[in-house]
Amino acid sequence: MKNIIKYGAPALAALAIATPAFAQEAAADAVGGGTAYILNTLLFLIGGFLVMWMAAGFAMLEAGLVRTKNVSTQCLKNIGLYSIAGLMFWVIGYNIAYPGFDESSLGLFGVGGTIYSMQGVGEADLDTGYSVASDWFFQMVFCATTASIVSGTLAERIKIVPFFIFVTVLTGIIYPVVVSWEWGGGYLDSVHGFSDFAGSTLVHSTGGWAALIGALILGPRLGRYGADGSVNVFPGSNIPLATLGTFILWLGWFGFNGASQLAMGTVGDVSDVSKIFVNTNMAAAAGVVVAIIATQLRYGKADVTMALNGALAGLVAITAEPLAPTVGHAIIIGGIGGLLPVIFVPILDKLKIDDVVGAIPVHLVAGIWGTLIVPWTGDATFMGQLVGVLLTMVWVSVASGIVWFILKATMGLRPSAEAETNGLDIHEIGVEAYPGLANQA
Amino acid sequence: MKFIIAIIKPFKLDEVREALGALGVAGMTVSEVKGFGRQKGQTEIYRGAEYSVNMLPKVKLEIAVSDELMPKVVETIQQTASTESIGDGKIFVLDLMSTTRIRTGETDETAL
Numbered sequence: 001m002k003n004i005i006k007y008g009a010p011a012l013a014a015l016a017i018a019t020p021a022f023a024q025e026a027a028a029d030a031v032g033g034g035t036a037y038i039l040n041t042l043l044f045l046i047g048g049f050l051v052m053w054m055a056a057g058f059a060m061l062e063a064g065l066v067r068t069k070n071v072s073t074q075c076l077k078n079i080g081l082y083s084i085a086g087l088m089f090w091v092i093g094y095n096i097a098y099p100g101f102d103e104s105s106l107g108l109f110g111v112g113g114t115i116y117s118m119q120g121v122g123e124a125d126l127d128t129g130y131s132v133a134s135d136w137f138f139q140m141v142f143c144a145t146t147a148s149i150v151s152g153t154l155a156e157r158i159k160i161v162p163f164f165i166f167v168t169v170l171t172g173i174i175y176p177v178v179v180s181w182e183w184g185g186g187y188l189d190s191v192h193g194f195s196d197f198a199g200s201t202l203v204h205s206t207g208g209w210a211a212l213i214g215a216l217i218l219g220p221r222l223g224r225y226g227a228d229g230s231v232n233v234f235p236g237s238n239i240p241l242a243t244l245g246t247f248i249l250w251l252g253w254f255g256f257n258g259a260s261q262l263a264m265g266t267v268g269d270v271s272d273v274s275k276i277f278v279n280t281n282m283a284a285a286a287g288v289v290v291a292i293i294a295t296q297l298r299y300g301k302a303d304v305t306m307a308l309n310g311a312l313a314g315l316v317a318i319t320a321e322p323l324a325p326t327v328g329h330a331i332i333i334g335g336i337g338g339l340l341p342v343i344f345v346p347i348l349d350k351l352k353i354d355d356v357v358g359a360i361p362v363h364l365v366a367g368i369w370g371t372l373i374v375p376w377t378g379d380a381t382f383m384g385q386l387v388g389v390l391l392t393m394v395w396v397s398v399a400s401g402i403v404w405f406i407l408k409a410t411m412g413l414r415p416s417a418e419a420e421t422n423g424l425d426i427h428e429i430g431v432e433a434y435p436g437l438a439n440q441a
Numbered sequence: 442m443k444f445i446i447a448i449i450k451p452f453k454l455d456e457v458r459e460a461l462g463a464l465g466v467a468g469m470t471v472s473e474v475k476g477f478g479r480q481k482g483q484t485e486i487y488r489g490a491e492y493s494v495n496m497l498p499k500v501k502l503e504i505a506v507s508d509e510l511m512p513k514v515v516e517t518i519q520q521t522a523s524t525e526s527i528g529d530g531k532i533f534v535l536d537l538m539s540t541t542r543i544r545t546g547e548t549d550e551t552a553l
Contacts (some may be wrong), residue, residue, distance in 0.1 A: 159541060210537065231493070233490050233491075234486045235487050299489070300486075301486055305487070306489075342489070346489040346490070349490060358488070
């Protein structure tokens with residue numbers, strides 16, 4: 001989401017005063033004052049609860065792609081990380097993400113005040129252009145999305161306590177710092193003209209880098225790779241659930257990208273939101289079709305889990321610039337996105353990087369692709385985009401690496417081999433997802 | 442009394458159940474099982490990696506019958522469950538020592 005709205009509303013008001021003739025002309029197409037405030041706020045709220053629902057999508061996708069013995073653990077991780085993200089984004093996250101950098105600062109790190117104050121009952125500051133609580137809510141659910149990405153990659157072999165501690169640091173500090181560089185008006189925005197409409201890099205690559213570093217430090221699931229480099233397949237427990245999860249994510253993405261327009265008070269904005277919906281949908285559709293064709297050609301069988309990954313990779317790819325592309329552009333951007341998991345899932349396996357749900361190809365690789373292709377259709381330079389990708393890589397990898405190593409050295413990341421073999425549901429949670437014959441009376 | 446264990450292809454279950462019902466078989470126990478025989482398994486692909494499924498899904502029928510009825514039951518299962526292709530399954534017949542109906546305590550032939 002562009003940062004203009006945060007500072008843009010007063011600027012727009014100033015512009016209106018400076019050129020009254022222009023303001024009158026536009027009046028027919030734009031609502032002002034309270035009505036614009038209401039519409040903008042509605043956009044945030046609708047977008048916000050759609051993105052909130054993506055947490056359910058991630059939970060179902062991951063529950064379907066892990067083995068039966070780890071399903072409860074995956075469900076707990078998902079509802080836990082969503083909640084931690086909300087708390088941390090209130091305690092400190094939002095103020096790091098939107099520190100209000102002053103002109104002289106480089107815009108790399110700042111903290112804007114103490115705990116986020118929200119608003120009083122019945123209060124509305126028309127100058128901001130929207131309810132600050134709706135803005136906070138919308139930003140918070142993006143933060144939670146970042147954490148969801150990590151959960152899927154590291155499934156089936158991480159203890160819940162170190163995972164939740166990592167999520168606390170990721171959502172409270174690591175992710176908000178990245179956001180501050182761009183949407184917070186910091187370094188990437190002011191110096192490099194970096195462009196990331198709804199977060200291919202800021203949200204998805206950030207989650208992807210944290211997941212990749214986590215997977216490297218954590219190691220693969222027991223028995224996943226043979227000594228000869230062979231891959232032992234652990235099929236997912238429930239393909240319908242994974243499919244439902246993907247559809248939920250797809251639905252949520254209309255809020256993710258559409259509401260990142262951040263304004264709905266003019267006919268132009270509403271039209272743009274609509275165009276974003278179309279482009280978002282078409283990129284995902286292209287991703288699915290390309291993944292189906294690619295797996296059919298390569299393996300002689302269309303792989304449903306790759307088709308699911310293809311939808312998400314197409315969505316991630318279009319997220320960096322869902323507005324400027326034509327539908328044709330969106331299909332190409334999303335279609336190439338959908339090809340990336342088909343290529344990168346086997347490559348990660350060759351490198352013995354165990355990514356249970358394919359989150360690294362989907363969110364990291366397709367996120368980088370989507371970010372670098374923005375200059376094709378949007379207002380950005382390739383170098384500026386590259387700087388954004390690289391800076392995010394360095395910061396998130398180093399910061400995540402430090403946190404993962406500290407957790408590994410202190411409490412350990414992995415359960416015992418016996419616990420992992422028997423399933424984390426029994427050892428970490430004590431509740432099996434599908435308890436079978438136990439206590440059926 | 443005889444105890445018949447038949448391993449058949451899952452989609453043949455309804456046909457076999459109907460044919461046995463017509464013979465006068467009063468009950469059976471059915472379970473979903475996995476196993477292999479001469480058919481061996483098959484190769485599948487999941488997320489770019491091949492793996493072999495050694496065990497294939499079958500249905501197991503367990504039927505207790507009188508000595509007189511046994512040959513007819515075996516013949517009926519064999520004929521209805523056959524597709525004349527590999528993987529059709531097997532029929533085993535064991536001697537059955539005793540049968541007790543839990544509700545009434547009736548035993549043997551009357552409990553069948």
